[in-house]
Amino acid sequence: MVVRGNFENSLQDLQAKMKTMSDLAAASLEKSFEALKTKDVELALKVIDEDEVVDDLDTEINHFIIWLLAKEQPVARDLRKIIGALKISSEIERIADFGVNIAKSTIKIGNADSLVNISILEKMKDLSIKMLQKGLDSFLNGDIALAKEVGELDDEVDQFSGDAYKLMTGYLKDHPEETEHMVQLLLINRYLERTADHITNIAESAAYLIKGQMYDLNS
Structure with missing residues (x-):
């Protein structure tokens, strides 16, 4: 069963790349928020520069998956x-983009x-970083409970987003001169x-892999 063994090794390589990409996306969120709290423009610029590493890894994963599909013709x-990995890598790339944003x-803000x-x-x-870890672990380990936790x-x-929106728009109503900030x-x-x-989408891809049916974890 050498052929099957080679395929499993390729899957492990793919999963390792996904884990690295996920860690980089989490770091982007962490660093960008630290820059916001400390008003560290240099750190913010570093986050933007480091995004190229995530983009390159996303491209590498895409090429690896295409090669794997052509070579192994999995069923x-x-x-x-493999298709789930392709979708998830795209989601992770978008998460890193939000760190850049x-x-x-x-x-x-300066x-x-x-x-x-x-x-x-x-x-x-x-919470987002916690969700990302759980979502990817759900996919890698076939754990449906983790996928549901993400939802x-x-x-x-x-809920926090709604609270923050009310807080900010309320302040803006009283201080229109601070609109830009x-x-x-x-x-x-x-x-x-x-x-x-986007992380919830990752969990939904994991749930589909595990159960073979679509789940709406956003509902």
Whole structure:
């Protein structure tokens, strides 16, 4: 069964690349938010520069998957796993992009003191990183319980996002002169909410692999 053994080794290589990419995306979110809290424009610029590594790894994964499909011609569950990996790598790339977007908003805010308490945004960031770890582990380990946990955590992020939106728009109503700054914070709120949505898509791909049917974890 050398052929099957080679295929399993290729899958492990693919999964290792996905884990590396996921770690890089999580680091992008962590660093960009740290830059926001500390008003560190240099760190924000570093996040933007490092995104090229994620993009290159996404391309590498895509090419690896195309090679694997052509070489192995997998069927059934193996095919679902490879197609799921392709979808998930795309989701992870978008998550890293949101880290870049947060960094860009941080640069636009500059050295200005935060106009509102951003602890809600930090909770959203922390939850998103936790969701990303659970979502990928669900896919790699075939754990449907982790996929469902991601959906539950997404509900928490949505609640925090709604609270942050009310806080920020309420402040903006009373301080229209701070529009530019508040718009950037509102954008960051949106980026984090969308990050959680993309991670939920990862969990849905994991659930499909495990159960062979589509799940809507956003409902």
